[in-house]
Amino acid sequence: MVQRRRAQLDEHLTGPFDRIWRLLITENLGPPVLVDSYRLHGRGTLPGMTAQELERLGEELGLDVVGAARAEPYTETEHHIRERRARGLFADMRFTMAQPEVSCHPETLLPNARTVVSAALCYYGPGPEPGPGEGRLPRYTWSDHYAELREKLDRLGAALGGEYRVLVDANQHVDREGAARAGVGFYGKNTLLITKRFGSWVVLGTLVTDVEIEPTPPLELDCGSCRLCIDACPTGALDEPGTLDATLCLSYWTQSPEPIPEEMRAPLEDRVYGCDICQDVCPWNRGVEKRRAGEETRGEPVVSLADWLTSDADELARHYDRLYVPRNDGRYLQRNAIVALGNTGTAEQLELLDGLEDEHAAWARTRIEERG
Numbered sequence: 001m002v003q004r005r006r007a008q009l010d011e012h013l014t015g016p017f018d019r020i021w022r023l024l025i026t027e028n029l030g031p032p033v034l035v036d037s038y039r040l041h042g043r044g045t046l047p048g049m050t051a052q053e054l055e056r057l058g059e060e061l062g063l064d065v066v067g068a069a070r071a072e073p074y075t076e077t078e079h080h081i082r083e084r085r086a087r088g089l090f091a092d093m094r095f096t097m098a099q100p101e102v103s104c105h106p107e108t109l110l111p112n113a114r115t116v117v118s119a120a121l122c123y124y125g126p127g128p129e130p131g132p133g134e135g136r137l138p139r140y141t142w143s144d145h146y147a148e149l150r151e152k153l154d155r156l157g158a159a160l161g162g163e164y165r166v167l168v169d170a171n172q173h174v175d176r177e178g179a180a181r182a183g184v185g186f187y188g189k190n191t192l193l194i195t196k197r198f199g200s201w202v203v204l205g206t207l208v209t210d211v212e213i214e215p216t217p218p219l220e221l222d223c224g225s226c227r228l229c230i231d232a233c234p235t236g237a238l239d240e241p242g243t244l245d246a247t248l249c250l251s252y253w254t255q256s257p258e259p260i261p262e263e264m265r266a267p268l269e270d271r272v273y274g275c276d277i278c279q280d281v282c283p284w285n286r287g288v289e290k291r292r293a294g295e296e297t298r299g300e301p302v303v304s305l306a307d308w309l310t311s312d313a314d315e316l317a318r319h320y321d322r323l324y325v326p327r328n329d330g331r332y333l334q335r336n337a338i339v340a341l342g343n344t345g346t347a348e349q350l351e352l353l354d355g356l357e358d359e360h361a362a363w364a365r366t367r368i369e370e371r372g
Contacts, residue, residue: 048212049160055216057159058119061152064202065120065195067182067216071106071113071208077177078104084243091246091256096174103174110165110208115215117156117207118179120193121149124201124288127301130270133349134302135340138251138274140203143299144322149205160211168205175204183216189241190229190278196221199285229278234267238278250275254336257326259359265339272303272336273323305345308337309352335360342367 049057051068058066081100084090096103106116123145130136150168157164167173176193179185184204185195192200196219223241230238237248246252250267251274253260260268268275279285308316316330326332338356341349342364350368353361 049214051214051216054117054213057156061155061159062121063119063149063152063156064122064198065184066156067118067179067184068213069116069118069178069181069215071110071116073107074104074174074177074181077174081174088247089243089245091252092258093246093252095171098171100174102172104177106173106178106206106208109167109172110163110210112163112210113208115209115211115213116178116182117153117160117209117213118175118182118184119149119153119156119205119207120179120184120195120198120202121145121152121205122198122202122288122292124198124285124292125295125298126289126293127297130302133305133345134270135272135305135308135337136270136302137272137300138276139201139279139301141273141299141323142297142301145203146205146322149203153205153207157207157209160207160209160213162209162211164207164209164211166205166207169203173206173208175206178206179204181218183218186219186221187242188229188282188284189223189227190238190282191242191244192279194221194223194282194284196284198288199282200279201285201288226283228281228283232277232281234277235264250277255324255326255332257332260335260339262363265360265363266343268336268339268343270340270344272305272308272333272340303337305337305341306349306352309334309341338364347372 054066054068078100081097081104085097090097102108107113123140123142125139125142127139127142146169150166153166153168157166167175176187179193180187185193185200185202188194188200190200193202193204194200195202227241230241235248235250237245237250239245250264250271253264254268254271254273254275311330313330313334316333317325317328320330320333321328335358338353338360341352342360345352345364345368347368350365353365
């Protein structure tokens with residue numbers, strides 16, 4: 001989360017659209033005089049911006065999709081969070097579900113908040129399939145796209161002027177709801193936000209500002225009769241369309257401090273963190289790979305299971321500090337690698353389990369021995 005005050009009074013104030021500030025220089029006046037014409041009218045924040053201007057500014061800053069909505073409570077979302085939490089569907093996850101009285105009230109996140117600007121940054125890129133002895137990472141973790149989005153939203157806030165607050169991957173705001181209201185995308189049956197051009201291969205971020213920006217309308221789209229993500233989920237975590245049961249979600253279990261249930265281990269296959277199954281099969285995600293086929297692979301698509309299992313746990317956690325790891329303890333990543341090894345490893349790799357006595361190692365050893 002980044003919070004900034006007003007932009008500095010320098011040459012950057014003649015930024016996008018050149019419609020707010022003017023430097024008046026007259027030969028006999030000496031130094032340049034900076035004039036804020038709106039302050040003459042008692043305006044404490046910058047004037048309103050149209051949706052078209054916001055879109056143009058977002059494009060200049062490298063944001064793939066951007067939209068705006070009024071800073072108003074997410075009443076229905078708050079109700080859904082409380083209802084699903086009561087049903088136990090979040091397991092022990094906290095994040096934005098922990099305090100819906102905060103995360104569903106963007107109007108409280110900044111004094112005089114007027115607008116919630118939502119932005120999406122596509123993270124899809126080409127990458128290899130895991131080979132023997134390798135584990136799979138979900139695409140969003142290959143590099144720190146959240147840091148890139150945070151920096152671009154901070155630049156957007158500075159360009160808008162006024163007071164603003166940037167929230168990216170933060171517990172204080174339900175980014176998907178803000179993005180849906182702003183027309184950045186729509187909710188899919190897999191609970192992810194789906195954009196028209198980039199599908200769900202996006203990270204989301206939010207900028208709350210006291211600048212008045214014309215709202216962009218929500219998308220009148222949904223998944224229709226498609227249920228590919230529901231049918232593809234190997235554990236039935238999406239059997240109630242639009243609702244995720246975290247207790248059945250593979251991604252959740254790779255991030256849980258609790259032991260991975262035995263019935264969840266085989267479906268993990270070679271995954272050492274997260275899961276992209278419901279995104280891989282989504283029709284809205286087709287075509288992105290063709291548009292990005294010429295790009296170089298960014299970050300780390302696959303990892304060496306042997307390296308993970310032989311690394312110092314603290315060093316492993318530091319190397320992957322962009323990931324959520326319980327208690328920042330690298331032993332949870334090594335637990336995931338043990339399960340992946342049990343699903344894909346060979347007899348020659350059994351020695352990687354030497355000295356490991358927990359239930360995951362015993363399970364993995366048995367699986368490898370059964371395959372011969």
